[in-house]
Every structure is written in structure tokens, then in C-alpha cells.
Amino acid sequence: MKNSKLTAGLQRFSIFIVLLVMFVACSLLSPYFLTPNNLMNVARQLCVGILLAYAEMILIVSGFLDLSIGSVLALSGVLAVSTYKSTHVMVLALLVAFLVGIVCNMVNAVFVAQFDVPAFIATLGMQQVARGIALYYTGGANILQLGKFVQLGQGMVGPFPVPVLIVLLITVIVWYLFNHTRYGRSLYAIGGNRKAAEASGINTKKSIFISYAIVGVLAGLAGAIFMARNNSGIPNGAVGYEMTGLTAAIVGGTSFSGGVGTVMGTVAGAFIIGFLENIMNLIGVNSYIQSIIEGAIIVLAVAFDIRSKSRKQTKQIMAVKDEAPKA
Amino acid sequence: MDEIKLRVEGIEKSFPGVKALSNISFRVRKGTVHALCGENGAGKSTLMKVLTGLYKADAGQIYIDEKPVEIRNPIQAREYGISMIAQELNYVSELSVEENLFMGRLPVNRFGKVDWKKVRREAIKFLKEENLSYAPDQKLKTLTVSDIQMLEIIKAITNNAQIVLMDEPTSSISEREVKLLFEKIQELKEKGVSIVYISHKMDEVFRIADDITVIRDGAVVSSDRAEDLDIDTVIARMVGRKMENVYPKEILPLGDKVFEVKNFCQKGIFDQISFHARKGEIVGFAGLVGAGRTEVMRAVYGLDPKESGEILIDGKPQTIRRPEDAISKGVIMLSEDRKEYGIIPVRSVTENASVASLKNYFYGGMSHKKKEKEDVGRIFRKMNVKTPTLDTLISSLSGGNAQKVLLARWMLCEPEIMILDEPTRGIDVGAKFEIYKLMTDIVKEGRTIVMVSSELPELIGMCDRIYVMCQGLITGCLERKDFSQEKIMMLATGLLNTSDREEER
Numbered sequence: 084m085k086n087s088k089l090t091a092g093l094q095r096f097s098i099f100i101v102l103l104v105m106f107v108a109c110s111l112l113s114p115y116f117l118t119p120n121n122l123m124n125v126a127r128q129l130c131v132g133i134l135l136a137y138a139e140m141i142l143i144v145s146g147f148l149d150l151s152i153g154s155v156l157a158l159s160g161v162l163a164v165s166t167y168k169s170t171h172v173m174v175l176a177l178l179v180a181f182l183v184g185i186v187c188n189m190v191n192a193v194f195v196a197q198f199d200v201p202a203f204i205a206t207l208g209m210q211q212v213a214r215g216i217a218l219y220y221t222g223g224a225n226i227l228q229l230g231k232f233v234q235l236g237q238g239m240v241g242p243f244p245v246p247v248l249i250v251l252l253i254t255v256i257v258w259y260l261f262n263h264t265r266y267g268r269s270l271y272a273i274g275g276n277r278k279a280a281e282a283s284g285i286n287t288k289k290s291i292f293i294s295y296a297i298v299g300v301l302a303g304l305a306g307a308i309f310m311a312r313n314n315s316g317i318p319n320g321a322v323g324y325e326m327t328g329l330t331a332a333i334v335g336g337t338s339f340s341g342g343v344g345t346v347m348g349t350v351a352g353a354f355i356i357g358f359l360e361n362i363m364n365l366i367g368v369n370s371y372i373q374s375i376i377e378g379a380i381i382v383l384a385v386a387f388d389i390r391s392k393s394r395k396q397t398k399q400i401m402a403v404k405d406e407a408p409k410a
Numbered sequence: 411m412d413e414i415k416l417r418v419e420g421i422e423k424s425f426p427g428v429k430a431l432s433n434i435s436f437r438v439r440k441g442t443v444h445a446l447c448g449e450n451g452a453g454k455s456t457l458m459k460v461l462t463g464l465y466k467a468d469a470g471q472i473y474i475d476e477k478p479v480e481i482r483n484p485i486q487a488r489e490y491g492i493s494m495i496a497q498e499l500n501y502v503s504e505l506s507v508e509e510n511l512f513m514g515r516l517p518v519n520r521f522g523k524v525d526w527k528k529v530r531r532e533a534i535k536f537l538k539e540e541n542l543s544y545a546p547d548q549k550l551k552t553l554t555v556s557d558i559q560m561l562e563i564i565k566a567i568t569n570n571a572q573i574v575l576m577d578e579p580t581s582s583i584s585e586r587e588v589k590l591l592f593e594k595i596q597e598l599k600e601k602g603v604s605i606v607y608i609s610h611k612m613d614e615v616f617r618i619a620d621d622i623t624v625i626r627d628g629a630v631v632s633s634d635r636a637e638d639l640d641i642d643t644v645i646a647r648m649v650g651r652k653m654e655n656v657y658p659k660e661i662l663p664l665g666d667k668v669f670e671v672k673n674f675c676q677k678g679i680f681d682q683i684s685f686h687a688r689k690g691e692i693v694g695f696a697g698l699v700g701a702g703r704t705e706v707m708r709a710v711y712g713l714d715p716k717e718s719g720e721i722l723i724d725g726k727p728q729t730i731r732r733p734e735d736a737i738s739k740g741v742i743m744l745s746e747d748r749k750e751y752g753i754i755p756v757r758s759v760t761e762n763a764s765v766a767s768l769k770n771y772f773y774g775g776m777s778h779k780k781k782e783k784e785d786v787g788r789i790f791r792k793m794n795v796k797t798p799t800l801d802t803l804i805s806s807l808s809g810g811n812a813q814k815v816l817l818a819r820w821m822l823c824e825p826e827i828m829i830l831d832e833p834t835r836g837i838d839v840g841a842k843f844e845i846y847k848l849m850t851d852i853v854k855e856g857r858t859i860v861m862v863s864s865e866l867p868e869l870i871g872m873c874d875r876i877y878v879m880c881q882g883l884i885t886g887c888l889e890r891k892d893f894s895q896e897k898i899m900m901l902a903t904g905l906l907n908t909s910d911r912e913e914e915r
Contacts, residue, residue: 272757272765276754278750278751278757284734
């Protein structure tokens with residue numbers, strides 16, 4: 084009995100154990116890995132990815148996803164940048180970024196929630212549209228010299244990079260949403276069984292709209308940070324970033340069939356991928372090979388996860404179903 | 411001495427931490443119906459899975475025609491002539507009748523191309539032989555659940571089976587189809603086919619079983635000829651204690667009319683549905699499968715649209731457009747479809763129980779999870795929900811316990827009017843009794859219950875008044891003193907119509 088409790092505990096924290104093992108392995112593989120400089124660098128690089136991972140996690144938990152987030156990031160980023168360049172008001176630039184993100188995602192939400200278009204299709208369309216608008220607006224050219232706007236991506240507060248602090252704040256907010264609000268609980272219910280959630284009096288459409296709105300804000304914020312880090316408004320930037328977000332969420336244990344996922348797991352998932360990329364750079368793995376390894380590891384990690392979960396679950400189900408628990 | 415078709419000797423099966431089957435032995439005679447009775451979780455389904463090769467037994471031996479056999483997988487089971495009708499139907503709703511009939515064994519020519527002409531020919535022949543009125547190219551989703559169940563049953567037993575395992579075959583078919591099924595079983599018996607029959611419905615078991623084996627906690631309690639047993643004995647052996655009273659009904663003084671539904675219409679589904687319920691009353695809805703009872707309740711609860719109709723609570727008209735409106739007005743509905751509209755399988759029992767009353771645990775921007783656990787724990791204790799912990803996934807609970815969790819969900823909403831649609835479907839005798847007791851407690855607290863059920867004995871046992879529906883219409887309403895199975899069946903089949911509306915005409 085004790086033994087099974089232990090395995091259950093291990094299973095629950097398996098993702099963090101993987102992260103720990105990886106951390107140790109990386110520090111053995113390269114002497115540079117464990118330097119404060121390198122670790123801070125990893126954290127800074129991960130910022131945009133983690134924001135997108137939260138966005139995808141919110142949606143996957145409730146049974147949806149967003150393929151347009153990379154493009155929406157670019158669109159809101161360039162619009163924020165050009166707002167800043169003409170007004171020099173940071174708050175205004177950020178507001179524009181959020182607003183653009185929200186508008187794009189409200190369109191997504193209308194199709195997903197009102198017209199029942201599969202999220203995959205609706206957001207695939209938005210991916211093209213948002214990218215198109217970004218390129219049209221800029222004429223395909225990068226917007227250069229952002230002035231103080233770069234602080235958002237490159238600035239420091241004491242020893243801490245600004246984007247890291249922003250992501251920390253967002254992490255706390257998203258964690259709170261999932262663990263301490265009715266909205267968060269509703270997401271799990273909707274993703275776990277939408278019909279049952281509806282029959283239990285949850286306004287599923289409203290929750291879907293709120294989710295996409297939050298995703299819009301996250302996309303806008305990520306867009307602003309992304310452009311600031313690169314010191315330019317790049318309409319062609321962040322292509323394929325939706326996959327970065329999806330990967331982190333999935334590796335972090337978010338179930339693609341909905342209803343399961345945690346913020347901490349997603350953070351761990353993002354760091355696992357971040358460490359992997361970092362160590363491969365440090366030990367000089369060819370970047371084409373890197374891509375191959377990354378792809379393989381992602382699929383394997385999820386396959387293992389699903390396998391161990393389904394085994395555990397069938398065991399549990401059989402055990403309780405076939406032998407009534409005489410508590 | 412009768413010929414033994416199937417002999418099971420000393421079957422053992424353990425799962426980590428639990429012994430599901432211990433030393434199970436019984437004999438099934440050729441050409442007889444052998445009923446397996448036991449509560450949910452007694453081990454019947456595990457035993458079925460061993461017999462069809464889905465599980466490997468840890469010990470023991472299976473004999474067919476007194477020859478030891480080893481059944482490693484379902485395909486082998488089929489080769490040994492064992493066929494199974496599962497409780498949960500397996501079919502593809504997007505495919506046609508004929509495709510489902512021939513699934514996994516479509517005839518092909520030598521190039522591997524499916525011989526559709528042959529499929530059509532054989533399907534037509536088959537449907538005609540079995541007197542089924544569907545077209546072979548009809549998609550399964552256009553059929554009703556009971557049609558599909560009949561199709562599955564007939565498919566399984568015409569598969570040249572020698573031994574047919576039936577797990578709750580009548581759980582979603584109407585009385586008329588049950589009769590058809592029993593005729594079919596009789597035919598099979600005459601052909602020398604043996605049937606292992608699992609059911610919670612005792613009256614059915616006694617109608618067709620030749621032998622009855624009772625299983626409790628994974629072990630055989632007794633195995634006797636049916637004529638030597640009676641229902642009470644079997645139930646007592648199943649639960650391991652004597653049941654004093656199957657229906658703990660208490661006649662209470664009734665209060666005011668608290669709930670009234672007037673003239674509900676939805677074209678082609680139900681028409682001019684009017685009923686009411688008093689405070690402290692249990693009102694029943696009887697009818698055949700497909701009479702429209704569930705549809706009416708779903709429309710009342712705001713889950714389905716309606717064309718017209720009014721709802722009055724405490725005499726005041728109310729608008730209910732969605733379930734959340736209903737809940738906020740003290741009306742809840744326990745759905746008959748536990749899987750689709752009830753259980754959230756990937757979440758814990760606690761989250762499943764509190765999902766309809768989240769506003770009590772999340773307010774003012776804060777969560778109150780301690781209160782949530784306390785409330786859920788309290789209601790679980792009251793309802794005797796058996797769960798290892800409050801964080802256990804609901805999907806690992808037995809049917810009866812899962813149903814109690816769903817009832818707990820609604821109890822936490824503190825409703826005034828509870829619509830319970832088939833509250834005891836597919837759950838074992840012990841849990842049924844507990845749900846009846848709970849219903850009695852609920853009305854004692856001054857709440858009101860509207861119960862839809864396809865089991866006449868439970869309606870007659872528990873209700874104060876029963877409405878009967880037939881083909882989308884209410885054909886009558888009976889007071890408790892006038893209850894009788896015959897009368898209800900007459901109304902349900904449309905042979906009799908005593909509704910006021912009809913008289914006025």
C-alpha cells in the first residue's frame with residue numbers, strides 16, 4: 084500500500100523529476116551551464132515561450148487551442164511598436180498590443196463558440212489573416228530603432244531582467260486563475276466534459292470568450308516583449324511560435340483531450356525544452372541536428388506520459404470497479 | 411445428468427492491491443440460461459472479461475464441452491463459440507446498418523476489394539429474417555438506442571455462438587423489446603445454445619433463468635436451480651444482509667403546488683405537456699422508451715429548446731432558458747445519461763460534486779476549498795459514497811458510487827425541485843436502496859421530486875402520483891391508490907387515455 088502511494092506521488096511529480104534530472108545532466112555536460120549568466124539567459128529566452136505556453140494551456144485544458152498566436156503576436160507587436168514610435172507612451176503601446184490581441188481572439192472565439200467551428204480550423208484561418216495584416220501594414224519591412232521600448236525586453240531591475248519579472252507576475256496570475264477562481268474550475272469541467280459542464284449550469288460560451296480574451300492579452304504582451312528584445316518591429320517574426328507554446332504545455336502534462344493540466348507543469352515543460360535547447364547550443368550540436376533531437380524528444384516524452392497515465396488509470400479503474408470499495 | 415457446456419473451475423484474478431475474483435467455479439448446462447447475480451463491483455464484469463479473453467486469469471481453468479481451453483483474446487473466444495453482448499454498446503454511428511453488421515468481417519474478393527453487393531444481399535436477408543424494419547444503408551445514428559441494442563443482440567447471437575454472454579442486455583430497451591429478446595433466448599435454448607445472463611433486474615432473471623449463481627465480493631455465494639430460489643433470497647445473498655423493505659416509502663402530508671409545467675410543446679417530440687408537483691411529493695413519469703419523457707424534462711430544465719410552454723414555481727411564472735437559470739431558481743435535473751451529461755471523468759470526485767455549486771466555494775475573488783472539501787465530505791458521508799479519497803478520479807468509482815456523486819452534486823445546490831431521470835439505471839441493488847432512502851429523506855426535508863423511470867416497480871414503490879406518457883403525450887395520471895402495472899402499461903401503450911384534455915374533446 085505504502086509502495087503504491089509512493090509511485091502515485093512519483094507519478095504526480097514525474098515532470099519535475101524529469102526537469103531535475105535534466106538540470107543535473109546539463110550541469111555535468113557543460114561547465115558553463117550552471118553559471119548565473121547562462122541560467123539568466125535561458126530564463127530570458129524562455130519568457131515569450133512561457134507566455135504562449137500559458138495561453139495554449141488555458142485553451143487545451145478547456146478542449147480548444149490557438150494556432151494563430153504566433154501571427155497575432157507579430158501583429159500586435161508591430162502595432163505596439165509603431166504606436167510607441169509615434170507617441171513615446173509605453174502604456175499606450177501596451178494597451179494597443181493587448182487590444183489587438185483581444186480583437187483577433189474575439190474573432191476566434193466567435194467562430195469557435197458561436198458557430199462551433201473547430202478551434203483548429205478557426206485559428207488556422209486567423210494565423211493567415213493576422214500575419215497578412217502585419218505584413219500589409221508594415222509593407223513587409225521591419226520597424227527599426229524602438230528607443231526606450233527595448234527596456235521591455237532588455238531592461239533590468241536590479242539583477243533581474245524586466246521580461247522575467249513580467250513573466251513571474253503573469254505566472255502568479257494564471258496560477259491563481261486556475262487554482263482559486265470559479266473560471267479556472269469551469270475550464271477543467273468544460274474540457275473534461277463540455278455537455279456535463281453545461282448541464283451543471285456553467286456558461287460554457289462565456290468561459291470560452293474569457294479564455295480567448297486572456298489568450299489575446301498574453302499574445303499582445305508576448306508580442307511587445309518579442310519586438311523589444313529584438314529592438315525592431317518584425318512583421319515576419321515569431322513564425323511557428325504557436326508550436327513552441329503547444330509543445331511546452333503538452334510536455335508539461337496538459338492533456339490534449341482536455342480537462343487536465345497545471346500551470347506548474349507547464350512551467351516545467353517550458354524549462355525542459357529551454358534547457359534542452361541551451362545545452363545543445365553549449366556543447367555545440369549542429370542546429371539541424373538540434374531540430375531532429377527536439378522533435379523526437381517531444382513525441383517520446385508525451386508517449387511515455389500517456390502510456391504511464393493510462394496504465395495507472397486502467398489499474399485504478401479495474402481495481403475499484405471490479406471490487407466494490409468497502410470503505 | 412445434464413450435459414455441461416461451460417465449466418469454470420477455481421478462477422482467480424487480482425489487480426494490484428485488490429483481489430477481484432477468488433476461486434470462482436460454476437457450471438453452465440447446455441441449452442439453458444444461467445444468470446449471474448451480484449452487486450456492481452461484485453466481479454461479474456471481470457469474470458466476463460476472463461471468459462472473453464480480455465483478461466488472463468491468475469489461476470483456474472475453463473472447460474468447454476468438458477475440454478480444458480485457454481482463451482487468450484476475444485477472437486479466440488469467438489472461435490470457441492463464445493459471443494458477448496456488452497453493457498456498453500460498441501458501434502459506429504456514422505456507418506450504415508450493414509457496415510456495422512459486417513464490421514471486422516466484411517467479405518472481400520481476391521483483390522481485397524469489399525464485395526458490397528454481397529454485403530447488401532446478406533444484410534437484407536438478415537434484416538428480413540429477423541423482422542427488423544431498418545434499411546441496410548441507414549446510418550446507425552438515425553436509429554434509436556433501443557433499435558441499436560436489438561441489432562447488437564441479434565448480431566451477436568446469430569454469429570453461430572454456442573455460448574452467449576449477456577451483460578445487462580435490457581438496460582436500454584423497452585418492455586416490448588424485452589419480450590422479443592426473451593423469445594429469441596428461448597429459440598436459442600432450443601437450439602442448444604447456453605446463455606450466461608447478467609442483470610440487476612430480478613424479475614427478468616426469474617423470468618428466464620434456469621440456474622442462478624450469486625457472486626459477492628469476487629466469490630461465489632451460491633449456485634442453484636432457479637426454481638429452488640426466490641427474489642428475496644437472491645437479493646439477501648447478493649448484498650449479504652436481509653433487505654427489510656425494498657422501497658422505503660413514507661406517506662407524507664403534501665404541501666402546496668410548488669412546481670407547475672403548462673402546455674409544453676416541441677413539434678414532433680412532445681405536445682401539450684402539463685403537470686404539477688406539490689411540496690414533499692414524489693411525482694413519477696412512466697412510459698415506454700421513446701415516449702418523450704426525457705425530452706420533456708430536458709426542455710423544462712433548459713437543456714433543449716421548446717416551442718411554447720410555461721413554468722410556474724410557487725405559482726409565479728419563471729423563464730428558464732438554460733440550465734443555469736433552472737439551478738438559480740432551485741430546479742435541478744439528474745440526467746439519465748450519466749456518461750454524457752454527468753460525469754467529468756478526468757476530474758476528482760470532489761470537483762465533480764461541487765461543479766454545479768461553484769459559487770459557494772469561489773466568491774469575492776477568493777477560493778474556499780476547505781469549505782468545499784468539508785461540504786463534499788459531509789454529503790458523501792450522508793449518502794454513503796464509497797471513495798478511497800476525496801481526490802480520487804470519479805472514473806475509478808463503480809456505477810452506483812458515481813451516481814451517488816452526481817446526486818451529491820445536485821444536493822449541494824440545495825434545490826427545491828429535483829428532476830431525477832432514471833436515477834437508478836444500471837446500479838446495483840444496494841445502491842438503489844440507498845438512493846430510494848435518500849429520496850425519502852429529500853422529500854421529508856420539504857423538497858419535491860419528479861422521477862422518470864422505466865422500472866415500473868420502483869415508480870409504484872416510491873411515487874405519490876404517476877404521469878404516464880405515450881408518443882409525446884401525457885395519457886394519464888394515477889394516484890397512489892390506483893397504481894397498478896397493468897393500468898400503467900395500458901396508458902403507456904396508448905390503449906387507454908384518461909387525460910383531461912382528451913376527455914374535453
